[in-house]
Amino acid sequence: MASITSKLYSDDVSLLVVLLDTNPFLWSGENTTTNSLSFPKFLTHVFSFLNSILLLNQLNQVVVIATGLNSCDYIYDSSSSPTTVESLENGRMPALCSKLLQNLEEFLARDQELNKDESPPGIASSLLSGSLSLALCYIQKVFRSGPLHPQPRILCLQGSSDGPEQYVAIMNAIFSAQRSMVPIDACVIGAQHSAFLQQASYITGGVYLKPPQLDGLFQYLSTVFSTDLQSRSFLQLPKPVGVDFRASCFCHKKTIDMGYICSVCLSIFCKHHKKCSTCGSVFGQAHSSATTTSDRKRKTTES
Amino acid sequence: MPQVKIIAKNFMDMVAALPAMKLDKLYDNTFICEAVLRSLPPLAKKYALQMLYIDVPVPVKSMEEWVLPDGFSKHRVAIDRLIQLRVFIENTDRKRETSYLLHPKFKSNLQKYLVYGGVLPREPMPSNITVRLPTLEELDAYALEQWECFLLQLISSSHAERLTNFSPSMMKVFQRGLLSQREKGPRLTESGFQFLLMDTNAQLWYIIREYISNSEDRGLDPADLISFLLELSFHATGEAYNINTLTEIQRSIIKDLADLGVVKLQQGRKESWFIPTKLATNLSVSLSDSSSRKQGLVVVETNFRMYAYSSSKLHCEILRLFSRVEYQLPNLIVGAITKESLYNAFENGITAEQIISFLQQNAHPRVAEKIPSVPENVTDQIRLWETDLNRVEMIPSHLYDEFPSKGVFEAACEFARENGGLLWEDPKKMRIVVKGEIHMQMREFLRHQKQ
Numbered sequence: 001m002a003s004i005t006s007k008l009y010s011d012d013v014s015l016l017v018v019l020l021d022t023n024p025f026l027w028s029g030e031n032t033t034t035n036s037l038s039f040p041k042f043l044t045h046v047f048s049f050l051n052s053i054l055l056l057n058q059l060n061q062v063v064v065i066a067t068g069l070n071s072c073d074y075i076y077d078s079s080s081s082p083t084t085v086e087s088l089e090n091g092r093m094p095a096l097c098s099k100l101l102q103n104l105e106e107f108l109a110r111d112q113e114l115n116k117d118e119s120p121p122g123i124a125s126s127l128l129s130g131s132l133s134l135a136l137c138y139i140q141k142v143f144r145s146g147p148l149h150p151q152p153r154i155l156c157l158q159g160s161s162d163g164p165e166q167y168v169a170i171m172n173a174i175f176s177a178q179r180s181m182v183p184i185d186a187c188v189i190g191a192q193h194s195a196f197l198q199q200a201s202y203i204t205g206g207v208y209l210k211p212p213q214l215d216g217l218f219q220y221l222s223t224v225f226s227t228d229l230q231s232r233s234f235l236q237l238p239k240p241v242g243v244d245f246r247a248s249c250f251c252h253k254k255t256i257d258m259g260y261i262c263s264v265c266l267s268i269f270c271k272h273h274k275k276c277s278t279c280g281s282v283f284g285q286a287h288s289s290a291t292t293t294s295d296r297k298r299k300t301t302e303s
Numbered sequence: 304m305p306q307v308k309i310i311a312k313n314f315m316d317m318v319a320a321l322p323a324m325k326l327d328k329l330y331d332n333t334f335i336c337e338a339v340l341r342s343l344p345p346l347a348k349k350y351a352l353q354m355l356y357i358d359v360p361v362p363v364k365s366m367e368e369w370v371l372p373d374g375f376s377k378h379r380v381a382i383d384r385l386i387q388l389r390v391f392i393e394n395t396d397r398k399r400e401t402s403y404l405l406h407p408k409f410k411s412n413l414q415k416y417l418v419y420g421g422v423l424p425r426e427p428m429p430s431n432i433t434v435r436l437p438t439l440e441e442l443d444a445y446a447l448e449q450w451e452c453f454l455l456q457l458i459s460s461s462h463a464e465r466l467t468n469f470s471p472s473m474m475k476v477f478q479r480g481l482l483s484q485r486e487k488g489p490r491l492t493e494s495g496f497q498f499l500l501m502d503t504n505a506q507l508w509y510i511i512r513e514y515i516s517n518s519e520d521r522g523l524d525p526a527d528l529i530s531f532l533l534e535l536s537f538h539a540t541g542e543a544y545n546i547n548t549l550t551e552i553q554r555s556i557i558k559d560l561a562d563l564g565v566v567k568l569q570q571g572r573k574e575s576w577f578i579p580t581k582l583a584t585n586l587s588v589s590l591s592d593s594s595s596r597k598q599g600l601v602v603v604e605t606n607f608r609m610y611a612y613s614s615s616k617l618h619c620e621i622l623r624l625f626s627r628v629e630y631q632l633p634n635l636i637v638g639a640i641t642k643e644s645l646y647n648a649f650e651n652g653i654t655a656e657q658i659i660s661f662l663q664q665n666a667h668p669r670v671a672e673k674i675p676s677v678p679e680n681v682t683d684q685i686r687l688w689e690t691d692l693n694r695v696e697m698i699p700s701h702l703y704d705e706f707p708s709k710g711v712f713e714a715a716c717e718f719a720r721e722n723g724g725l726l727w728e729d730p731k732k733m734r735i736v737v738k739g740e741i742h743m744q745m746r747e748f749l750r751h752q753k754q
Contacts, residue, residue, distance in 0.1 A: 012345035048417040223353050231345045234374020
């Protein structure tokens with residue numbers, strides 16, 4: 001850890017990775033409640049927020065990752081695009097917006113292509129685990145390059161509900177973020193609280209907030225989420241009220257309160273099984289069958 | 304004339320020192336607002352951003368609720384800075400409660416920025432014009448060469464190979480405080496030495512500061528100058544910009560800046576262009592960041608010999624300030640740190656700490672990896688030689704003797720000790736020495752004792 005911290009800038013230079021929820025089911029209107037906002041409005045808030053982050057310090061860096069239904073991808077990186085070049089090409093549209101919108105459109109088209117193969121039942125959740133991993137990969141790349149790097153943090157702008165089937169992948173991403181000391185901030189713009197993101201911000205020391213008034217999203221973003229890591233130790237920020245620590249079972253991907261845990265690998269199950277599906281340990285009565293370890297392993301790989 | 308103090312003062316301190324009227328005018332320019340915001344402490348930046356869309360004044364009390372008890376001192380610093388730069392305007396209402404409001408122009412300019420992003424007032428050279436632009440390395444080399452040429456002219460005009468276009472009177476202004484005129488010719492003063500030992504950014508600040516403070520004599524408005532310099536710092540390094548987009552005043556400024564190496568002028572077929580160098584972009588960057596530090600060149604050995612891999616005359620002159628330069632090869636300067644050379648430096652007002660920090664900051668990359676980068680015996684010896692000079696301390700004092708009795712003597716000793724002025728006492732011969740400043744009190748005291 002020491003090698004990482006010594007490479008930081010002394011000042012408040014930060015790298016912000018924003019995960020945008022582009023789930024069509026969330027924004028299509030079927031799911032909207034009275035206080036939710038439309039996608040274009042949401043984007044204007046986000047653009048202003050991105051601009052304000054870039055305004056705060058000339059070395060600040062912003063990366064935007066779109067979280068779709070079936071895929072996720074980088075759609076904007078402030079370090080790779082020169083801001084001045086095409087600023088006036090298309091009317092008064094600033095470079096940041098036009099570039100981001102263009103990439104977003106392409107991404108949504110691609111995401112929709114993928115969706116045709118298998119239509120998910122009901123309202124599907126977006127691929128948060130994938131975009132979290134992309135964000136962490138990007139941060140690791142930054143850690144390994146250059147003499148100095150900015151302080152990274154991740155901001156999830158999440159609206160759709162948690163997908164229990166992603167539980168393991170998301171928890172792995174969270175612990176990996178904790179190890180590399182990257183806080184995950186969460187701003188929930190959907191109707192329900194997100195248990196995954198509550199845990200994510202709790203474990204990594206980020207901020208979790210579900211704004212009650214979505215019209216003033218920019219004010220929430222600029223007040224809470226624009227704070228650099230250094231200033232966070234001096235300011236009153238929203239504290240977690242209660243964290244939903246419930247886990248999902250590995251067998252049916254359901255969120256459960258109580259369940260069975262494999263004593264060897266700590267996998268979680270909602271029902272009693274004869275054998276652990278992860279490590280192959282055999283449960284049950286005290287006298288277990290006489291199969292050897294190597295046999296058990298072979299069986300699990302075959303199944 | 305006030306003593307010119309050499310400190311790497313921030314550009315923003317200078318902006319803050321402007322009268323309120325001028326400052327209000329400066330905030331018309333979006334770039335100034337941006338530069339001011341970026342110069343603020345992190346907490347202050349956040350406050351300004353937070354207040355951007357709040358139209359009513361925010362009371363001090365509710366603002367204090369934003370911070371944790373630990374961060375209160377930081378909060379104070381941030382608020383003070385915001386008020387000093389007039390980003391926050393203080394408002395006292397009838398109930399004597401103070402509240403803050405964001406400066407209206409500052410606010411509207413930044414709101415515009417948030418929507419449109421940063422847009423420069425002029426476009427870089429379109430790529431369809433086929434002119435060979437210097438590469439970034441060439442530009443850096445140019446900036447460095449230009450700057451060294453200027454410095455060399457500044458400290459000893461006779462050594463300079465070619466002169467910059469600064470008028471002699473302008474040069475005099477820069478030299479004020481750095482050189483003193485003596486019968487033997489100009490000599491560097493104490494602050495002049497300190498100036499040479501600073502890093503390039505700090506030196507540039509000093510010169511720019513002098514340049515600005517002198518601008519009124521040349522019929523220029525300091526506010527115009529500051530706003531142009533800040534604007535310049537937002538231009539992309541290495542891009543060419545058309546000179547025709549500048550105003551008359553700015554065109555004359557840019558010529559001076561080219562002499563300092565802040566911009567490079569390039570003559571095209573029809574139009575001329577200016578290309579900002581690294582020095583320009585560093586103007587608004589905070590000074591503390593070490594990212595802009597140049598590569599070192601000095602290797603100091605334990606036998607007090609010093610090797611500097613440089614062919615620059617300026618480096619040679621700087622090293623000559625505190626060491627004996629023995630010979631100079633095409634890319635290497637060899638010198639020795641001796642007692643005599645150091646005494647010479649101390650006499651000129653350079654301190655041992657400055658020399659040591661110069662050696663450490665400019666250590667050659669090969670030795671910079673080692674800890675310590677300068678051998679300990681050398682640094683210790685430099686400090687010892689300095690303290691050698693300060694071995695004898697002079698204190699004006701008075702000697703009292705022939706006390707009438709032991710009692711009076713002891714009372715006098717006690718009195719002197721209480722006043723912190725007793726330097727020496729000899730109870731046998733009944734003699735004491737006290738500091739000069741309490742002599743009058745001492746006399747009063749003894750007169751009372753006699754009665």
